[in-house]
Amino acid sequence: xxxxxxxxxxxxxxxxxxxxxxxxxxxxxxxxxxxxxxxxxxxxxxxxxxxxxxxxxxxxxxxxxxxxxxxxxxxxxxxxxxxxxxxxxxxxxxxxxxxxxxxxxxxxxxxxxxxxxxxxxxxxxxxxxxxxxxxxxxxxxxxxxxxxxxxxxxxxxxxxxxxxxxxxxxxxxxxxxxxxxxxxxxxxxxxxxxxxxxxxxxxxxxxxxxxxxxxxxxxxxxxxxxxxxxxxxxxxxxxxxxxxxxxxxxx
Amino acid sequence: xxxxxxxxxxxxxxxxxxxxxxxxxxxxxxxxxxxxxxxxxxxxxxxxxxxxxxxxxxxxxxxxxxxxxxxxxxxxxxxxxxxxxxxxxxxxxxxxxxxxxxxxxxxxxxxxxxxxxxxxxxxxxxxxxxxxxxxxxxxxxxxxxxxxxxxxxxxxxxxxxxxxxxxxxxxxxxxxxxxxxxxxxxxxxxxxxxxxxxxxxxxxxxxxxxxxxxxxxxxxxxxxxxxxxxxxxxxxxxxxxxxxxxxxxxxxxxxxxx
Numbered sequence: 001x002x003x004x005x006x007x008x009x010x011x012x013x014x015x016x017x018x019x020x021x022x023x024x025x026x027x028x029x030x031x032x033x034x035x036x037x038x039x040x041x042x043x044x045x046x047x048x049x050x051x052x053x054x055x056x057x058x059x060x061x062x063x064x065x066x067x068x069x070x071x072x073x074x075x076x077x078x079x080x081x082x083x084x085x086x087x088x089x090x091x092x093x094x095x096x097x098x099x100x101x102x103x104x105x106x107x108x109x110x111x112x113x114x115x116x117x118x119x120x121x122x123x124x125x126x127x128x129x130x131x132x133x134x135x136x137x138x139x140x141x142x143x144x145x146x147x148x149x150x151x152x153x154x155x156x157x158x159x160x161x162x163x164x165x166x167x168x169x170x171x172x173x174x175x176x177x178x179x180x181x182x183x184x185x186x187x188x189x190x191x192x193x194x195x196x197x198x199x200x201x202x203x204x205x206x207x208x209x210x211x212x213x214x215x216x217x218x219x220x221x222x223x224x225x226x227x228x229x230x231x232x233x234x235x236x237x238x239x240x241x242x243x244x245x246x247x248x249x250x251x
Numbered sequence: 252x253x254x255x256x257x258x259x260x261x262x263x264x265x266x267x268x269x270x271x272x273x274x275x276x277x278x279x280x281x282x283x284x285x286x287x288x289x290x291x292x293x294x295x296x297x298x299x300x301x302x303x304x305x306x307x308x309x310x311x312x313x314x315x316x317x318x319x320x321x322x323x324x325x326x327x328x329x330x331x332x333x334x335x336x337x338x339x340x341x342x343x344x345x346x347x348x349x350x351x352x353x354x355x356x357x358x359x360x361x362x363x364x365x366x367x368x369x370x371x372x373x374x375x376x377x378x379x380x381x382x383x384x385x386x387x388x389x390x391x392x393x394x395x396x397x398x399x400x401x402x403x404x405x406x407x408x409x410x411x412x413x414x415x416x417x418x419x420x421x422x423x424x425x426x427x428x429x430x431x432x433x434x435x436x437x438x439x440x441x442x443x444x445x446x447x448x449x450x451x452x453x454x455x456x457x458x459x460x461x462x463x464x465x466x467x468x469x470x471x472x473x474x475x476x477x478x479x480x481x482x483x484x485x486x487x488x489x490x491x492x493x494x495x496x497x498x499x500x501x502x503x504x505x506x507x508x509x
Contacts, residue, residue, distance in 0.1 A: 055409045077411030087403045091424050091501050100420070101410045132501040152410050 006069045008033045008188035009054065009079065009156050014063035016049055022213035023049050027063070029207060029216070031156070034186035036179070038199040040245065041209035047192045050214075051160050054190070055081045067156065079156040080149035084164050086141040088133040094144050095129040101152035116151060123147045124177065139170040146178070154185055160192045175201055179227055196245050201233055208248050218248045291471035300475040306460070307479055313455040315483055317373060317448075318441040321380025322487075325437060328381075329388030330430070334418065336389075337396040347393075354386050358447060366452050376448040376456075383444040384437035391433025395426030428502070431495045438491045442484040457483070 007030045014027040024046040031037050041047055052058040054065055056076035065073045072078050080101070088097045095116060096103075102112035120126050123143050133141055142162060149157055163171050163178075179202055182189055193199050199206050200222065208218040222241075226232045273293050279285060280292035291299075300307070336343045358379060365375035399422050407417050449458020457476055464472040496503050 052405075057405055057409055076409050079409075081406060081409040083402060083406065085400075085402060087400065087406050089403075089421065089424070091427070091499065100407075103420070104407070104410050104412045104416055132504060134501065135504065 007031055007066070008035075008068060009190065010066040010069075011050075011054060012064045012066070014050065014053055014060045014065070016046070016053060016058070016060050017213070025213040025215050027209075027214070027216055029054075029190070031188050031190055033188055034183075035204045036182055036189045036191060036202060037205045037207065038191045038193055038203040039207050039209060040193060040196065040199045040249070041214065042249065043194055045209050045211075046214035047209060048160060051081070051158050051190075051192060055079055055158055078153070079158055080152040081158045082145055082149040082160065082162050084161040086133065086138075086145040088141055088144060088148075090133055093130050093132060094125065094136070097133065098125075098144055098148040098151055100148060116147070119147055119150070122181065123150075137170075138166055139174055142166065142174065143177075146181075150181075150185075150187070154187055156188045156190075158190050158192075161194070162191075163198065164193070164195060171198075176230065178202070196242055196249075197233055200238060200241050200245070201227065206245070208245065210249055210251075217251075220245070220248075288468065288470060291474055295471045296474040296478065299469070299471040300478065303472060303475065307457075307476065310455060310457045310460045310476075311479060311483055314442065314445045314449065314457040314480075315487070317376045317445040317456065318380060318438075318483070318487060320373075321377045321444065322384055322434075322437060322441040324377065325381050325384035325388050325441075326434065329385050329433075330392050333389050333392035333396060333426075334423070336393055337422070338414075338418075343393075350386065350389060353382070358383055358444065362448055362451050365448070371452045371454070375451075376445060376453070379448040380441050380444040383440045387433040387436040387440070388430070389433075391429045391436075392426055395429030396422050398429070399425045427499055431491065431499070434495075435488060435491050438487045439484050442480060442487055446480055 009029070009031045011027055011029040014024060015022065016024050027050055029037070029039070029050075039047055039050070049058070053060045053063075053073075056065070056072060056074055056078060059074040063073070064071055067078055088094075089100070092100075095113060099107075099109075099112040099116050102115060103109075107115070117129070120129060123146065125140065125143055125147065128136060128140065128144070133144070136144065142165075146159075146162065149159075163174050166174060175198065181187075191199070191202060203222050204224055205222060206220045207216050208220070209215065210217050220241075226237070229235075232238055276290075277293050280287065280290060287295075332346075336346055361382070362375070362379055365378050369375040369378065403421060404417055407421055412420070445456065446458040446461065449456035450462055453459050457480055461473065461476050464470075464476065
């Protein structure tokens with residue numbers, strides 16, 4: 001199979017309803033290798049439901065999830081998953097927290113530590129190895145949470161509003177840092193957000209979800225060059241994209 | 252440094268209040284407001300404590316042993332039952348009301364039955380302690396297990412964790428905090444439970460000693476043993492505290508750093 005043309009992650013006409021109430025309908029999503037795709041929509045549109053299906057935690061009523069062409073519908077443990085809440089274990093040190101996916105796979109403590117410690121500096125966590133989550137700031141905890149997700153799988157990551165609990169300034173710093181990490185590792189990423197600015201700044205492509213039940217109504221291609229410009233979010237071009245998205249969400 | 256000073260003054264308040272109470276008590280006895288045979292003065296209680304000290308130590312050790320063994324057994328079974336009840340919701344629905352129901356049975360009422368069934372040895376005492384301590388441990392551990400964030404469990408599942416891995420790596424560790432809350436309550440029950448069970452028969456223990464001195468109207472000795480029971484309870488509670496601090500270092504971080 002030619003992996004160049006195969007999507008890293010592909011969802012084909014996913015439908016899901018709860019108690020006869022359709023939540024999402026006919027969702028088709030495709031993420032190429034190394035691409036960062038955002039899923040933008042208002043709260044309660046069914047983004048998280050879609051994520052649970054993509055990560056294999058839930059079965060869709062109909063539809064297929066494929067990873068590199070292989071059908072994995074309903075199988076968890078294939079893609080890494082990160083939430084708005086950092087979900088670090090308060091009783092474990094940061095090192096043990098980020099090593100959790102490795103421990104679960106049966107990696108020995110020594111090897112897991114060795115593997116994890118290679119990334120502490122890059123993730124801005126040097127010196128935090130033996131601290132507990134409560135000793136870290138919100139931004140640092142999200143970094144640790146992301147490192148944990150990364151150590152589980154550096155191939156495909158699903159991020160469910162990972163930065164929405166952070167303050168605006170921390171968020172901007174995190175965005176810059178995050179897009180560097182993602183592009184350096186060519187990790188394929190699907191990013192849920194309701195923050196339009198965040199989607200524009202970070203994404204290669206944006207899916208807009210709206211309606212009841214939730215459907216993907218638009219798909220926008222972003223210019224990846226813009227991401228290198230730290231002041232992009234104050235340009236006229238940025239505002240035009242934003243206006244366009246706002247119209248599409250509300251239509 | 253100021254923190255340390257503060258903790259000393261914090262202890263100073265209850266200590267001086269206690270001293271005041273004792274002083275008041277001594278004065279009441281000195282002024283003969285209450286007949287001496289009904290209320291011995293603190294001084295005579297201390298005197299009784301000193302004269303009977305070797306004997307009291309022997310009895311305390313017995314009571315302490317019973318309390319610790321009973322507590323230990325209730326911890327083992329309590330945690331086990333809590334884990335099973337958490338895992339199987341049918342069992343939770345079936346057993347939970349029954350466990351609550353057992354708490355409405357007065358300990359003092361079943362104690363003589365236990366003596367009838369099991370004799371005057373250590374067995375009925377351990378059983379009684381077990382019955383009283385079991386409850387706070389099961390209930391607290393169970394609520395700790397059930398309080399784990401479902402999103403956290405979902406995350407662990409998304410990383411391919413088995414139910415056993417989730418139990419060992421997340422649930423049991425998360426439940427520690429509320430387990431210890433239960434254990435602290437159970438620890439005080441254990442000592443009191445031991446004394447009550449000794450009232451009804453036995454050769455050794457603070458409860459046995461208490462019954463003897465009460466029958467001979469030696470109220471100074473009676474008060475001495477009451478003090479001692481409080482001290483044994485405090486020791487057991489302190490032990491629980493020490494174990495708690497050792498096993499949950501992340502909870503006591505800030506205190507440790509200052």
